[in-house]
Amino acid sequence: xxxxxxxxxxxxxxxxxxxxxxxxxxxxxxxxxxxxxxxxxxxxxxxxxxxxxxxxxxxxxxxxxxxxxxxxxxxxxxxxxxxxxxxxxxxxxxxxxxxxxxxxxxxxxxxxxxxxxxxxxxxxxxxxxxxxxxx
Numbered sequence: 267x268x269x270x271x272x273x274x275x276x277x278x279x280x281x282x283x284x285x286x287x288x289x290x291x292x293x294x295x296x297x298x299x300x301x302x303x304x305x306x307x308x309x310x311x312x313x314x315x316x317x318x319x320x321x322x323x324x325x326x327x328x329x330x331x332x333x334x335x336x337x338x339x340x341x342x343x344x345x346x347x348x349x350x351x352x353x354x355x356x357x358x359x360x361x362x363x364x365x366x367x368x369x370x371x372x373x374x375x376x377x378x379x380x381x382x383x384x385x386x387x388x389x390x391x392x393x394x395x396x397x398x399x400x401x
Contacts, residue, residue: 268367268372268374268377268387268388268389268390268391269386269387269388269389269391273357273386273387273388274388274396275393275400276325276364277340277364277366277386277388277393278388278393278397278400279375279400280285281334281339281340281359281364281386281396282337282339282340282363283309283311283339283362284311284313284336284337284338284340285310285311285312285313285338285339285340285341285342286312286313286315286328286331286338286341286342286357286360286362287301287302287305287312287314287315287332287342287344288315288316288341288342288343288344288345288353289315289316289343289344289345289357290302290314290315290316290321290322290327290329290343290344291314291327292315292320292321292322293317294378296344297344297368298368299322300342300394301342301344301368301392301393301394302314302322302323304393304394304398305342305394305397306323308397308398309361309365311325312325313325313327313328313334313338313363314326314327314328315327315329315330315331315334316329316395317329318345319333321331322387330354330356331353331356331357331359331360331362332359334360335363337361338360338361338362339355339362339363339364340358340362340363340364340365340366341353341354341356341360341362341364341365341366342366342368342393343365343366343368343371344368344371345369345371346371347370347373348364350367350371350372350376350378351373351375351379353355353365354367354373354376354377354380354382354387355376355379356377357380357385357395358379358380358383358385362385363385363386364386364387365380365386365387366368366388366389366393367387367388367389367390367391368390368391368392369390369391369392370388370390371389372389372390373389377388377389
């Protein structure tokens, strides 16, 4: 498991409430849409990152992390594992405090690079499953 329970808790409760959700569009059938709604219910600001830069859940979207004009605390990644490493690198460059790879998104080299850069990270887990369990 990539990301122990203490790291999960720290990301969800201590590292900030502005979450960039990479892969979030207004497609209600995609997992990112539902997870973003759960994050909002728990007080997180959700910033959609998608090439279409759509407004989702009332938040303006951006085509990339580098286009976001304010600090991002956590980058939640809903892209294919083959693309996730670049997103993790972009999160480091953007000054994020943590990266979260969703269920099924695995890139061990990106995990190692991100941790070496000083960011907290979990991989192959879902914050919408974890956050209600925190109590």
